[in-house]
Amino acid sequence: MSDISRIHLLHAAMVVALVICWFVLPVYHAGNLARIMVFAIYAMGYNLLFGYTGLLSLGHALFFGAGMYGLGLAMHLGGVFAGPGILAGLITALVVSGVVGFLALRTSGVAFMIVTLMFAQAGYLTVLLFGTYTRGDEGFVLPQATRALMGIDLSDAQNRYFAALILFGIVLFFIGWLVRTPFGRCLVAIRENEERARMLGYDITRHKLIAVILSGTISGLSGAAYCLLFGSAQAAFAAVPYSIFPLLYVLLGGMGTTIGPFVGTLFMFYLIDWSGGNMMVAGVVLVALALFAPTGILGEIRRRFTPWLP
Amino acid sequence: MAAVNILETKGLTKTYGGLNANYNIDFTLPRGEIHALIGPNGAGKSTFVGMLSGRIPATRGKVWFDGAEVTRLPAHKRISLGIAYTFQITSVFGKLPVRENVALAVRRILGRDREAVRAKVDGVMERVGLTEQADQLAGDLSYGHQRVLEIAMGLAQNPELFILDEPTQGLALPEVEAFMQLVKDLRGETTILLIEHNMNVVMEVSDSLTVLNNGEVLARGTPEEIRANADVQAAYLGGA
């Protein structure tokens, strides 16, 4: 079997497994899984920039927040339906990531991390500043009646689960496809040896900018989906911890792998859940992973057993 | 119409903190020629080809490629015009397979056509003798094979001008001989600008050569003329 069909099969199997999960898992865990899938979209977006392109951003909460408030405010204040709301979220994230990418890509390395962090902080403060509309830390809730798409009530647990799964599947297949295109391969080349990639005739700046925009927009999709499916927007989602989470998810799951972000998100979620929010336990496990599987769970699996993993 | 000279420079100068690494270099390279660039360490050879490929911005002066001025073009644009460049210090994608290294060079030109890319990659690897190593990681190759891979990545682009910065540095004798054969085979396919320390290679493969010393052109001529040039002997060949 060729690598490409194996990859499609793997991704399809994953989606099927998640469908089955809804029917076999207890309600509590199925609910968690819906949330995990939404955050896994965020992690996949982050992974495109960090894992594949090699650019470490500390400001992705800005893009997540842009999607969340783009949809949230359009629905809450603008009174639009969910469909246009999603579009508003995506466009907001796209524009914000375009501007941030354009400016931040003048720097690299540590400077890039700091600049993205600063932008995200500015975004967070903006949310607080316009508290009259955003209601700041407290946030706002989308009325249940508005959270419907094509007549389907997205506040219903089952509908929510499958909406999250559909979005997750779309993004998973999109990334699986993207990283195998010449464009995606070039991103990996930039990660591995930027100067060599440039001297093969690739426009590095353009590739990086597109990567930031795609990564930011996917992160924004996750933010918008969260707001729509779980019905609330809060400033905390645009704050520093939410820039760090996707980095942890991706490091844990395996940077530069298509399913690593999901695995990392799942793992981290239950790690915190099982340790009863005891960050000590979570910290110890994270350190152990960093020591024994520095390339993450999927990275380690790929190294040992399945070199074809995308 | 294609220009007679594939490459030309006028007054090309690079200054590093008041020191001229290159000073007022006027240079022409006729299409199809195999031209060697020689000179002692620190003469400014790498700086010169860096300014040709766009890797190093020129302090002053102009560069024309195929009749068009490229002085202000960024490196990737010059390369897409048909200049291939290999680094003096081996620079490959160490964590990617050999095949993918070459494919990256090919894909910029052939794009999404997987079959065409595969065929071209196979052809290039066959030509330089890397077929057996195709699935190894480039970083696991021997030093000699990594140098060969660099050359393969250049060849894969079907360049009109192929710039090689000391490709035989650190190679064993049989590898040097294979390299000389490859360059001879490329005659007629592309123009080659070769920085080379090994005088046997220079004398055997090049049509003409330029000697750089202290950032300036000291002499230019056929291998025989350069061999007989007293200045060159004093500066570089050590009176041999």
Ligand SMILES: Nc1ncnc2c1ncn2[C@@H]1O[C@H](COP(=O)(O)OP(=O)(O)O)[C@@H](O)[C@H]1O
């Ligand atoms: N980035 C740089 N900064 C300062 N000086 C440099 C730099 N690159 C090269 N030089 C100097 O320029 C001169 C020419 O270097 P180079 O072009 O590498 O010579 P060659 O390739 O002929 O050995 C040397 O004296 C070198 O020290």
Ligand SMILES: [Mg+2]
């Ligand atoms: Mg040099």
